[in-house]
Amino acid sequence: MRAMMQCYQLTGFHQELGRSEKPRPEPTGTEVLLRVAGAGVCHSDVHLWEGSYDLGAERKLSFADRLKLPLTLGHETAGEVVALGPDATGIALGASCIACSWIGCRECVACEAGDEHLCTAPRFLGVNRDGGYADYLLVPHPRYLVEIGDLDPVASAPLVCSGLTTYSALKKFGPLLARQPIAIIGAGGLGLIALGILKMLGGKGAVVVELDPRKREAATAAGALATIDPRAPDTATQLRQALGGAVLGVLDLVGSGETATLAVETLDKGGRLVIVGLFGGAMTLAVPLVPMKALTIQGSYIGSPAELSELVALVSEHGMPATPVDRRPLAQAAQALDDLRHGKVVGRVVLVP
Ligand SMILES: [Zn+2]
Ligand SMILES: [Zn+2]
Structure with missing residues (x-):
């Protein structure tokens, strides 16, 4: 047998x-x-x-x-x-x-x-x-x-x-990683591993946006520079302050209509949004913001x-x-x-x- x-x-x-x-x-x-x-x-x-x-x-x-x-x-x-x-x-x-x-x-x-x-x-x-x-x-x-x-x-x-997905997504930010902290939306399995890989790549670190207080705590333990609750009315301002100025990189590991909208509206000129999460939903894109801010919106799979x-x-x-x-x-x-x-x-x- x-x-x-x-x-x-x-x-x-x-x-x-x-x-x-x-x-x-x-x-x-x-x-x-x-x-x-x-x-x-x-x-x-x-x-x-x-x-x-x-x-x-x-x-x-x-x-x-x-x-x-x-x-x-x-x-x-x-x-x-x-x-x-x-x-x-x-x-x-x-x-x-x-x-x-x-x-x-x-x-x-x-x-x-x-x-x-x-x-x-x-x-x-x-x-x-x-x-x-x-x-x-x-x-x-x-x-x-x-x-x-x-x-x-x-x-x-x-x-x-989860490791490969975050590694490949982080690489898409290129030299920005070593110049400036980025924002990471979502501190699930991907978010936490992203913090570790970012450090290995010689990155300046990341500010993490996450709804769940337990996951925010885990993000802090994994080395996040700061964590932000996206339900706060001044999320964008907090993010800009925590990043110490311009918001040039957002890694969206949630991938909902809300998170992508937050990213597009918060990014400064020359900014890049890399979307990885597949939570789902749709967004209304204010099209002139894309050329005016010279935004790059990129998917990573x-x-x-x-x-x-x-x-x-x-x-x-x-x-x-x-x-x-x-x-x-x-x-x-x-x-x-x-x-x-x-x-x-x-x-x-x-x-x-
Ligand atoms: Zn998978
Ligand atoms: Zn093939």
């Missing part, structure tokens, strides 16, 4: 994740089998569970037709290589790795440029094929594995999505496989960002997703089989 594995799967939108057992896969061709050490629970897993994004004005972007259910969630996976297909070279049994889930078709223009995360026909782990809410994960090719050496695999798992390797090198040199990691047994996958959906998670939940 073949060895079995367990996984937690999305079987229908808005339905509690179900536990399944299936035969443990045998890697063929270039495939690599990881024994999962940790699988991060990400906000986009909540969106997958919901089956859509909110575009505002009662419009929704559904991906129900693009997902094949049942699907094992989990796109932030760390583990140990336990089996190799006959053509899988360049990685050794026993290697401790994180799996880059951002796998493209390798044929489209984005993939040819190395931007597999922007592929038009993605094959992402935990989205388009089974992910890491399981005790084993099949990775199609060793090129998607980044060795992490002595780094703690459980703490490293979130580098794959995850990051490339090469950027993930850069990030692991950065973390190996500077140490893991001081983000709280809430380790929970894999059997609590459904509860963890529910807690995240209700805003009850500080930092990052990592499921441990």
Whole structure:
């Protein structure tokens, strides 16, 4: 009899994740089998569970037709290589790795440029094929594995999505980071890890805008220069004061109509807004402000496989960002997703089989 594995799967939108057992896969061709050490629970897993994004004005972007259910969630996976297909070279049994889930078709223009995360026909782990809410994960090719050496695999798992997403978004501010503090909207898992990565990049730091007092506290502990409650009537003034003058960079990790509006109205001439969050909603853009203030409004979506390797090198040199990691047994996958959906998670939940 073949060895079995367990996984937690999305079987229908808005339905509690179900536990399944299936035969443990045998890697063929270039495939690599990881024994999962940790699988991060990400906000986009909540969106997958919901089956859509909110575009505002009662419009929704559904991906129900693009997902094949049942699907094992989990796109932030760390583990140990336990089996190799006959053509899988360049990685050794026993290697401790994180799996880059951002796998493209390798044929489209984005993939040819190395931007597999922007592929038009993605094959992402935990989205388009089974992910890491399981005790084993099949990775199609060793090129998607980044060795992490002595780094703690459980703490490293979130580098794959929340780490990479913030790293790639922060890089879009370029030399500004070293010249001036920026504003970060949102101190969830992404906001806290962003503070740590900003420091590693030699940044001047960030002022954090966040509704939840517990998350503001966590942001202070993670090194925020100041924190601001966006419900205050003078949020923009407070932000300008805390940043010590001009507001030239805003990283919006919430991505709601309100947060993007706050950013556009607060940014000074030459300012840049990078939107990462997918909370949803719509904004009315005062169009003349874009040319008059020479604003750049840029979206940032995850990051490339090469950027993930850069990030692991950065973390190996500077140490893991001081983000709280809430380790929970894999059997609590459904509860963890529910807690995240209700805003009850500080930092990052990592499921441990
Ligand atoms: Zn994610
Ligand atoms: Zn592609």
